[in-house]
Amino acid sequence: MNNKVVEVKNLVKNYGAKDFQTKALKGIELTIYQNDFIAIMGPSGSGKTTLLNILSTIDKPSLGAVILDNMDITRISNRELSKLRRDKIGFIFQDYNLLDTMTLQDNIALPLSLSGVSPKACIKRTQELSGMFGLTEHLKKYPYQLSGGQKQRGAACRALITNPEIIFADEPTGALDSKSGRELLECLKKINEEGRATILMVTHDPFCASYAKDVYILSDGMIKCRVSKGGERKEFYDRIMDVQTSMGGDFLCE
Amino acid sequence: MRMTKLALLNFKNSFGNYLSLVVSMAFTILIFFHFQNIVYSDSLAVLGDKNKNYTDIVVHVTSFVLVCFMFFFIWYATNVFLTKRKKEIGTYVFMGLSNQKIGKLYAIETALIGASALVFGILSGMLTAGLFQMILLALSDIAVEIDFHFGLRPVLITTGMYLTVYLVFVLKGYVNIVRSSVLSMLSGAKQNEYVKQKTRVLFLKAIAGTGVLGTGFYLAVRESDDGFNVFGNLFLAVVLVVIGVYLLFGGLIPFIFQGLAGNKRFLYGKGRCLWINSVVFRLKKNYRTYAMVCILTLCSVTALATGFSMKQRYDNIRIFESVYTFQVLSHQRGLDEKIRGIIEEDTKIAYSSEIPIIALRGDTVVANENYGTYALAAYSDLKKLAGDVGLAFTLKEPQSGQVVRASHLSLFTLITDRSHISVTIGGKAYQQIEETNIPYMGYLQDKISFYVVKDEEFEELASIGEKVYTYNYRIEDLSAFGAVKESLRELMADSGDAFIGTVSMDPSKDTMEWIKISYSLCIFMFMVFILASGSIMFMKLYNDSFEEQERYLVLRKMGMSDKVLQKSIANELGVAYALPFVVMGISSYFSVHALELMMQADLRIINVVSVLAVLAIFLLCYFLSVSVYRKNVGVWEDRRLNCYHK
Numbered sequence: 001m002n003n004k005v006v007e008v009k010n011l012v013k014n015y016g017a018k019d020f021q022t023k024a025l026k027g028i029e030l031t032i033y034q035n036d037f038i039a040i041m042g043p044s045g046s047g048k049t050t051l052l053n054i055l056s057t058i059d060k061p062s063l064g065a066v067i068l069d070n071m072d073i074t075r076i077s078n079r080e081l082s083k084l085r086r087d088k089i090g091f092i093f094q095d096y097n098l099l100d101t102m103t104l105q106d107n108i109a110l111p112l113s114l115s116g117v118s119p120k121a122c123i124k125r126t127q128e129l130s131g132m133f134g135l136t137e138h139l140k141k142y143p144y145q146l147s148g149g150q151k152q153r154g155a156a157c158r159a160l161i162t163n164p165e166i167i168f169a170d171e172p173t174g175a176l177d178s179k180s181g182r183e184l185l186e187c188l189k190k191i192n193e194e195g196r197a198t199i200l201m202v203t204h205d206p207f208c209a210s211y212a213k214d215v216y217i218l219s220d221g222m223i224k225c226r227v228s229k230g231g232e233r234k235e236f237y238d239r240i241m242d243v244q245t246s247m248g249g250d251f252l253c254e
Numbered sequence: 255m256r257m258t259k260l261a262l263l264n265f266k267n268s269f270g271n272y273l274s275l276v277v278s279m280a281f282t283i284l285i286f287f288h289f290q291n292i293v294y295s296d297s298l299a300v301l302g303d304k305n306k307n308y309t310d311i312v313v314h315v316t317s318f319v320l321v322c323f324m325f326f327f328i329w330y331a332t333n334v335f336l337t338k339r340k341k342e343i344g345t346y347v348f349m350g351l352s353n354q355k356i357g358k359l360y361a362i363e364t365a366l367i368g369a370s371a372l373v374f375g376i377l378s379g380m381l382t383a384g385l386f387q388m389i390l391l392a393l394s395d396i397a398v399e400i401d402f403h404f405g406l407r408p409v410l411i412t413t414g415m416y417l418t419v420y421l422v423f424v425l426k427g428y429v430n431i432v433r434s435s436v437l438s439m440l441s442g443a444k445q446n447e448y449v450k451q452k453t454r455v456l457f458l459k460a461i462a463g464t465g466v467l468g469t470g471f472y473l474a475v476r477e478s479d480d481g482f483n484v485f486g487n488l489f490l491a492v493v494l495v496v497i498g499v500y501l502l503f504g505g506l507i508p509f510i511f512q513g514l515a516g517n518k519r520f521l522y523g524k525g526r527c528l529w530i531n532s533v534v535f536r537l538k539k540n541y542r543t544y545a546m547v548c549i550l551t552l553c554s555v556t557a558l559a560t561g562f563s564m565k566q567r568y569d570n571i572r573i574f575e576s577v578y579t580f581q582v583l584s585h586q587r588g589l590d591e592k593i594r595g596i597i598e599e600d601t602k603i604a605y606s607s608e609i610p611i612i613a614l615r616g617d618t619v620v621a622n623e624n625y626g627t628y629a630l631a632a633y634s635d636l637k638k639l640a641g642d643v644g645l646a647f648t649l650k651e652p653q654s655g656q657v658v659r660a661s662h663l664s665l666f667t668l669i670t671d672r673s674h675i676s677v678t679i680g681g682k683a684y685q686q687i688e689e690t691n692i693p694y695m696g697y698l699q700d701k702i703s704f705y706v707v708k709d710e711e712f713e714e715l716a717s718i719g720e721k722v723y724t725y726n727y728r729i730e731d732l733s734a735f736g737a738v739k740e741s742l743r744e745l746m747a748d749s750g751d752a753f754i755g756t757v758s759m760d761p762s763k764d765t766m767e768w769i770k771i772s773y774s775l776c777i778f779m780f781m782v783f784i785l786a787s788g789s790i791m792f793m794k795l796y797n798d799s800f801e802e803q804e805r806y807l808v809l810r811k812m813g814m815s816d817k818v819l820q821k822s823i824a825n826e827l828g829v830a831y832a833l834p835f836v837v838m839g840i841s842s843y844f845s846v847h848a849l850e851l852m853m854q855a856d857l858r859i860i861n862v863v864s865v866l867a868v869l870a871i872f873l874l875c876y877f878l879s880v881s882v883y884r885k886n887v888g889v890w891e892d893r894r895l896n897c898y899h900k
Contacts, residue, residue, distance in 0.1 A: 058811070078816075085813025097808040101535040102527070105518070110527050114818050119522035158812075 006032040012063035026221040039209035042218030090159030092169040105139035149180025210237035261362035283375025290408035308768035357431040393774040459505025467498025474848040503541040548834035554783030561776025563853035577696035581757040601734035620678040632712035660704040788875040799886035806887035
């Protein structure tokens with residue numbers, strides 16, 4: 001059995017005042033093991049964004065615990081949280097979030113450089129990752145000179161550069177055309193299969209989810225079911241679609 | 255909703271955001287009002303008409319400089335406002351508003367901001383006018399009872415001047431909006447695309463800037479014996495330094511920082527990646543502001559040095575005039591006892607001296623500086639006089655064909671190179687080996703150009719001029735001046751042709767008080783420029799912080815700790831303040847040195863003190879900027895990122 005990376009225990013999140021509370025998460029239980037590639041799917045308002053925000057330390061739950069690196073991240077200090085975010089977690093955002101004031105190379109190297117790693121190691125790691133994501137010839141370019149796909153692959157490199165325990169990806173293909181989206185997902189799949197990254201991805205796109213190893217379907221603040229990859233990706237995609245269809249219209253209309 | 259109502263609502267809602275702009279503009283109004291108040295108040299009338307006229311000229315010149323300053327300041331403030339509002343008001347396009355209507359909305363809002371600055375400025379000006387005059391006169395060492403009354407004229411002039419300048423820029427903004435495309439309005443604040451500048455262009459600018467600035471510095475400190483040349487050089491030096499500083503911030507400095515950003519081994523060390531890239535980006539956008547601030551601070555340092563050198567010079571001139579109270583001129587020698595007897599009837603004599611001089615006719619002397627009146631004194635006679643009066647005497651003894659010049663002090667001198675000066679006296683050329691400003695001959699030295707020659711030569715030259723004996727006295731009790739003057743007048747009248755005339759220095763006479771005011775005004779200009787530079791930098795960085803909010807949100811989402819980000823902000827803003835300061839510090843050495851040559855004063859300490867004062871203000875603004883910047887970009891509070899999803 002692989003090592004546990006993240007353990008989510010009875011996660012509850014309520015919004016609003018006492019009398020008018022909205023329950024966004026209703027007792028989520030989830031364990032992510034090393035080298036997992038999990039996709040969280042669900043209709044609008046199902047709580048997937050809330051779950052990602054709590055897992056990635058951006059928000060706090062009302063109840064429950066999230067254990068990451070043997071620490072309950074819902075109870076640690078802000079200083080420790082920053083350190084955790086910097087060293088143990090990598091983020092890929094829907095809108096890339098590359099800094100437009102620096103080159104792609106500097107964007108990728110930034111987290112490592114700010115962690116106090118030697119410049120030599122920063123350069124080496126940047127070149128290694130950019131090679132893996134097919135970005136070597138674009139390193140000197142600024143974000144405005146790159147296509148959406150190149151930007152998102154750059155963002156993935158940036159997320160990976162610190163060798164995080166887990167990568168949280170929030171709709172990573174949401175702003176990309178299908179070709180660029182596929183290229184990115186292939187890259188993520190590749191690094192996951194090579195044992196370089198554990199990934200948790202939030203998406204509403206079954207095609208995107210089919211690149212994961214396990215898909216959790218979230219609905220009304222609860223995990224309704226888990227679909228695991230068996231054979232081919234195509235077959236996996238069909239099964240996800242079937243589950244989605246069986247769950248009803250509100251899922252499909254997103 | 256009507257346009258005016260909407261504008262009023264916008265103004266009310268965003269007043270807090272624009273408070274810094276309002277305060278800065280109100281500050282310029284306040285300063286301008288104070289100066290106008292001085293011109294139109296009677297507080298300086300006590301100095302006498304002559305002084306009042308001179309002071310008015312100085313205050314008018316200062317006011318002109320302030321109008322220029324106000325012009326640039328309003329230009330800058332309205333520009334900041336326009337960029338900030340453009341994107342926001344651009345959304346009104348979707349509400350179906352025409353560019354004209356949006357322009358009108360902007361104009362009304364800006365006018366409201368301008369009006370509040372005006373009210374704030376004038377009111378605070380009225381409240382502090384008395385204080386300002388009190389400080390000014392106290393600094394000038396002028397005892398006057400301050401009249402706290404002020405008239406309507408300064409208020410009207412200040413309002414008129416400010417509104418004229420302000421309306422020009424409101425109109426400019428209106429035209430700008432009317433002519434803008436929808437796209438440019440919507441992306442108003444998002445024109446950050448081209449971060450890097452072309453290295454070749456930067457290199458050329460760097461070379462040109464260094465060359466121009468170097469030439470400017472050289473011209474500023476080059477000594478010359480031709481007054482016209484010096485003036486021309488100085489003018490050219492000022493122009494070149496301004497252009498040079500501009501090119502330095504637009505060329506050499508970005509060139510260096512782009513080089514640093516390109517050197518990844520350097521860039522990735524010690525968390526430099528973030529702030530050096532930010533500096534490169536900001537330099538492209540802000541280099542004009544940095545150059546302007548640098549020039550403003552340079553002006554402030556030079557203004558202070560000018561003030562102090564004028565004060566120094568004024569004090570020296572006063573000493574010059576007060577060496578002797580009476581100087582009696584006669585063709586006869588040995589009249590000392592007679593004159594002394596007359597003076598001692600009224601008061602004791604503090605010290606006295608007697609020296610024969612040869613008054614030369616103007617056409618017998620050919621000198622570089624044309625004084626009109628020249629006289630000769632013998633070296634040993636002057637040495638004896640210095641001993642009698644108690645003045646230092648270290649002059650070298652001139653040999654045959656050599657002279658030492660005993661000259662007077664003037665406020666400015668444009669002749670900065672005093673070596674190799676020669677003078678022709680009675681057809682013979684003499685080399686000037688030294689020049690002294692020690693007032694051996696008192697007031698006479700101020701009016702007549704004295705040449706000290708070898709004793710033998712003095713006798714030989716007696717034939718080309720007229721030998722005059724001067725009897726010089728300093729009385730102990732200055733209140734007896736009038737009585738002594740009257741006694742001496744009677745003596746002259748009774749003695750026929752024995753006396754040529756008497757020079758009386760009235761100790762209560764003060765025709766140069768205006769210099770003291772100029773001195774104080776220089777100090778005020780120093781403070782105005784220094785505060786203006788500080789506030790411009792503060793405003794610029796305050797404005798930048800809003801543009802950076804998104805970038806810092808990304809960084810925080812990536813898990814960058816507040817500590818790392820705070821350090822990066824401190825470094826970035828530190829560079830922003832340090833660059834104009836360092837360039838100013840270096841340039842001030844040259845500008846103050848040029849002043850030293852003109853004023854013949856040692857201003858090194860003033861230079862250091864004023865640079866340190868700029869440093870103090872900049873440090874204050876720096877800490878303030880860092881704290882406001884951190885707050886605006888959100889790395890201030892110790893909190894979670896709830897703003898994650900848009």
